[in-house]
Amino acid sequence: MINLNEHYSELKSSYLFYNIAQKTNAYLQKNPNTHLLRLGIGDVTLPLCKTVVEALHKAVDDQGNKETFHGYMPECGADFYKKAIKDYYSLRNVDLSTEEIFASSGASDELGDILDLFSSNNTTLIMEPAYPAYVDANVIAGHKIIHLPSSKDNGFTPSPDYSIKADIIYICSPNNPTGAVFTKEKLSEWVEYANKNNSVIIFDAAYEAFIEDDEIPHSIYEIENSKKCAIEISSLSKTAGFTGTRCGYTVIPKDLAFNGMNLNEMWVRNRTTKTNGVSYIIQKGAAAVFTASGQKEIKENILKYKQNAKVLMQALDECGIWYCGGKNAPYIWFKCPNNMGSWETFDLLLNKGKIVGTPGEGFGKCGDGFFRLSSFGNKEDTVEAAKRLVELFKK
Numbered sequence: 001m002i003n004l005n006e007h008y009s010e011l012k013s014s015y016l017f018y019n020i021a022q023k024t025n026a027y028l029q030k031n032p033n034t035h036l037l038r039l040g041i042g043d044v045t046l047p048l049c050k051t052v053v054e055a056l057h058k059a060v061d062d063q064g065n066k067e068t069f070h071g072y073m074p075e076c077g078a079d080f081y082k083k084a085i086k087d088y089y090s091l092r093n094v095d096l097s098t099e100e101i102f103a104s105s106g107a108s109d110e111l112g113d114i115l116d117l118f119s120s121n122n123t124t125l126i127m128e129p130a131y132p133a134y135v136d137a138n139v140i141a142g143h144k145i146i147h148l149p150s151s152k153d154n155g156f157t158p159s160p161d162y163s164i165k166a167d168i169i170y171i172c173s174p175n176n177p178t179g180a181v182f183t184k185e186k187l188s189e190w191v192e193y194a195n196k197n198n199s200v201i202i203f204d205a206a207y208e209a210f211i212e213d214d215e216i217p218h219s220i221y222e223i224e225n226s227k228k229c230a231i232e233i234s235s236l237s238k239t240a241g242f243t244g245t246r247c248g249y250t251v252i253p254k255d256l257a258f259n260g261m262n263l264n265e266m267w268v269r270n271r272t273t274k275t276n277g278v279s280y281i282i283q284k285g286a287a288a289v290f291t292a293s294g295q296k297e298i299k300e301n302i303l304k305y306k307q308n309a310k311v312l313m314q315a316l317d318e319c320g321i322w323y324c325g326g327k328n329a330p331y332i333w334f335k336c337p338n339n340m341g342s343w344e345t346f347d348l349l350l351n352k353g354k355i356v357g358t359p360g361e362g363f364g365k366c367g368d369g370f371f372r373l374s375s376f377g378n379k380e381d382t383v384e385a386a387k388r389l390v391e392l393f394k395k
Contacts, residue, residue, distance in 0.1 A: 077103030179325015
């Protein structure tokens, strides 16, 4: 008799995006010629920047010539890519060795795969509202999960509760879905908690490039003593439009060790066992992101998304609606007006405003009564959506 992973049976149905699709499709069947303004999407809409495309083309040409052809790449990442990331971190006075940096196919993969380092006999703390994959990956791994709610009162950036004992802690800053960012002081609280409790922080920095406030950390390694307790996972998906190209990186400090086992060494063993690395072509394109021209061009794209966010924030301000996010993140998280629920707000925006967003309830129970808007759409649709928000919600 084969034994399967019974934890799959514990997964709850992923109804959020299914329900959104069902409601949207039903509306379009009744109103087939309607142009919906889609502000729920978490995917980018601007293309790869010129410098990245040129690097990808050059890498393809390399693979077509015997003299420059590359076969298997190092499983943990090419030196040229890891050096580019090391130099990027040094701009924020974070000193990493290339051996602490691992190439990946994106943050989503790593956020689940990293759990290979931990036995099933662990407790994971997930701050909600949260990216749903955090929960599902830990259910599959057999971990006990503690759901730590956050709220408007703490700006959706909760402080640690020392009455709770957690082995693994997920922190996402800038946050998906709320767009909230953790200050240096707040992150320091969590680093202190982790070190005192012998815990590991898994820090999701997928949206760090959207941070514009100088006092907000881009990396958890800007916090003292964090290399003793934190793994950082990042991605080029939202930073540089790599959602369909797939590349990111993971940082595991050499100082990170528990019970006589070193997590950096363990991850080297994991990667050399389970992967053949990220392709030469993709890593060449990814390394180009960190060049001077690449940084200039991706910042121009990010600025376009942030202009969209400003348009939406101005509309919510005009309506007197509370929100967070937008300034340092591509998402805006607003309080549903008139005490409406998340799905009630979704239905109103769809049927009256022809706007598709994301109900906060889908990110955890404490997300009910809130709603997420994305700034990743095109400018024209965003401007029109903002106008309709004012028409619907201005008192």
